[in-house]
């Protein structure tokens with residue numbers, strides 16, 4: 001029995017040709033719901049690839065407006081979008097890419113009062129934000145909800161990727177950074193070369209597709225560090241911090 005439409009076969013023909021892919025896995029993408037928090041350099045890299053690949057439902061969360069200084073590394077936006085809300089503009093662009101999807105936009109900052117409702121029901125959450133408070137909150141709520149989290153960060157010429165699964169025994173974002181700790185790397189403080197953040201965002205997108213389709217196992221609990229000068233990635237295991245208020249109980253259950 002065919003599960004894809006004729007148009008779907010044409011649209012997704014190249015990825016369906018990948019040996020490990022098939023139409024059932026393509027359908028898994030269409031049934032998935034991915035939340036992208038942050039529509040800056042990371043979100044702009046992630047979102048079009050997930051929309052293009054056929055992830056059926058996308059929730060976009062960002063309270064910012066498009067600024068001139070965003071344009072070098074946020075290719076979903078153009079000069080005429082300056083002053084518009086990023087979530088709305090991104091939503092329109094993604095619908096242009098793939099009108100078969102459901103794209104919901106939330107032009108709001110993710111905060112304690114709305115975090116659970118914005119992340120609930122997600123197949124996977126992508127942290128594409130740029131500040132410590134949001135990252136800690138997303139980590140905490142993903143663990144509460146049991147939702148996998150793929151977190152990206154970049155500044156200067158360096159990037160970072162972290163893949164967390166609340167049902168696996170490994171450390172979490174709270175184990176890596178104290179909430180009081182200032183973000184080790186922010187674009188505002190250290191600048192950013194656009195392709196560096198794009199590379200990290202595309203890695204988030206790639207691992208999201210691998211996870212949803214189950215075509216390759218993900219290395220949950222792995223911290224990957226990217227060096228834009230050498231082009232090299234370094235992988236480190238993130239051990240749980242004893243007594244971590246976020247993942248401590250989960251690790252006791254799943255270790």
Ligand SMILES: [Zn+2]
Nearest residue numbers: 172175244247
């Ligand atoms: Zn932890």
